[in-house]
Amino acid sequence: MANIIKNIKAWMPLLKLGNTVSRKNELEEYSRFLVLNNLKKANIIDYLTKPRALYDLINQFNWEYPSKYVDDFLKLLVNDKVLNLKYGRYSLNKGVVIEKPNVKFIEDFNDVFEVYSTGIPNRLKGKFFDYTGRLALFNWDSVLAGQIYQALRDSAWNFIDTKKINNVHLLDIGCGPGYETADFWVRFQGRNTKITALDYDENLLTIAKEEFCQNISRFGYKETTWDQLDNPPVFIHGSADNMTMLEDNKFDMIYFSNFLHWLDKPIKGVKEMFRVLKPGGFIFGSQGTTEVTNPYLDITARVVEGITGYFSKKQFNKWFIEAGFTEIKSATMVNTFKAKKPIK
Numbered sequence: 444m445a446n447i448i449k450n451i452k453a454w455m456p457l458l459k460l461g462n463t464v465s466r467k468n469e470l471e472e473y474s475r476f477l478v479l480n481n482l483k484k485a486n487i488i489d490y491l492t493k494p495r496a497l498y499d500l501i502n503q504f505n506w507e508y509p510s511k512y513v514d515d516f517l518k519l520l521v522n523d524k525v526l527n528l529k530y531g532r533y534s535l536n537k538g539v540v541i542e543k544p545n546v547k548f549i550e551d552f553n554d555v556f557e558v559y560s561t562g563i564p565n566r567l568k569g570k571f572f573d574y575t576g577r578l579a580l581f582n583w584d585s586v587l588a589g590q591i592y593q594a595l596r597d598s599a600w601n602f603i604d605t606k607k608i609n610n611v612h613l614l615d616i617g618c619g620p621g622y623e624t625a626d627f628w629v630r631f632q633g634r635n636t637k638i639t640a641l642d643y644d645e646n647l648l649t650i651a652k653e654e655f656c657q658n659i660s661r662f663g664y665k666e667t668t669w670d671q672l673d674n675p676p677v678f679i680h681g682s683a684d685n686m687t688m689l690e691d692n693k694f695d696m697i698y699f700s701n702f703l704h705w706l707d708k709p710i711k712g713v714k715e716m717f718r719v720l721k722p723g724g725f726i727f728g729s730q731g732t733t734e735v736t737n738p739y740l741d742i743t744a745r746v747v748e749g750i751t752g753y754f755s756k757k758q759f760n761k762w763f764i765e766a767g768f769t770e771i772k773s774a775t776m777v778n779t780f781k782a783k784k785p786i787k
């Protein structure tokens with residue numbers, strides 16, 4: 444019964460965003476349009492009106508090859524019947540229409556993918572999009588402060604037993620510009636908690652610290668300065684798959700949201716999180732998986748330097764089991780999850 448209630452509570456913040464299925468469909472349709480439109484702009488669509496071998500595409504557009512990205516990209520277009528593959532040649536399916544869909548729910552999140560999708564022709568050449576560079580950072584700022592990420596945090600928070608949170612040390616992994624750190628810091632007031640927040644991007648950590656006071660005021664904390672803060676978070680630089688600066692069994696709780704698809708070998712990160720968690724401690728958060736993250740979004744996200752790509756929920760659970768976690772539970776379509784490090 445308690446589990447059913449927790450499940451419902453995890454769903455509630457997401458349901459507030461509106462009809463989750465139609466939003467998912469809209470995002471899917473829109474991301475497909477963005478990918479195809481950028482191929483059109485790069486003349487790849489026109490070139491494919493005649494059958495072309497992979498070799499022709501590589502030569503014509505200077506694609507980097509061998510490349511898993513190119514393989515996955517072509518596979519996606521064939522699976523989606525954008526391209527036909529016959530006798531080793533790709534050609535555009537005549538029925539393909541590239542028209543901006545009438546998406547009602549455009550918001551910051553879609554803007555980010557609009558920016559990222561422009562990087563696809565370059566990504567096929569082996570050139571990445573710098574995550575903290577140019578527009579992307581600005582856009583991500585508003586995404587992380589926006590209603591989707593807020594719903595993800597609320598969902599994760601609702602899924603755990605918050606009454607028991609007292610005298611704890613939380614590790615916030617992939618804290619980025621620090622919205623979630625600020626959000627949790629405010630939630631933790633009066634609970635005698637400590638927060639350590641880690642990211643591998645030093646620029647983001649600088650922003651996280653500089654904007655921390657502004658961010659906590661967004662979450663209802665009084666206006667203050669960093670020097671006046673009682674027990675501010677500690678921002679540390681490092682990679683989650685190799686946290687050598689953190690000793691074993693250090694934290695009571697670990698949180699991350701939509702971060703694991705950045706790692707080259709996610710299992711290494713999950714094992715590291717297990718190592719730094721105290722026995723009896725728990726990990727929670729949300730992690731999109733291929734069940735909800737459509738392949739067009741995946742191919743778009745992978746233009747960003749560092750992003751490896753999404754995986755299935757089954758794979759996610761397998762990594763957690765392999766690392767030693769128990770009581771692995773998940774709720775909602777965005778995989779709001781929690782798991783425990785057993786005491787023995």
Ligand SMILES: C[S@@+](CC[C@H](N)C(=O)[O-])C[C@H]1O[C@@H](n2cnc3c(N)ncnc32)[C@H](O)[C@@H]1O
Nearest residue numbers: 587617618619622623642643644681682683705
């Ligand atoms: C989707 S963002 C999440 C941002 C943040 N959690 C929030 O909600 O405000 C993912 C973050 O993971 C960070 N990241 C990527 N690879 C990492 C790694 N190996 N170790 C630590 N952080 C990493 C990125 O720099 C980025 O800030």
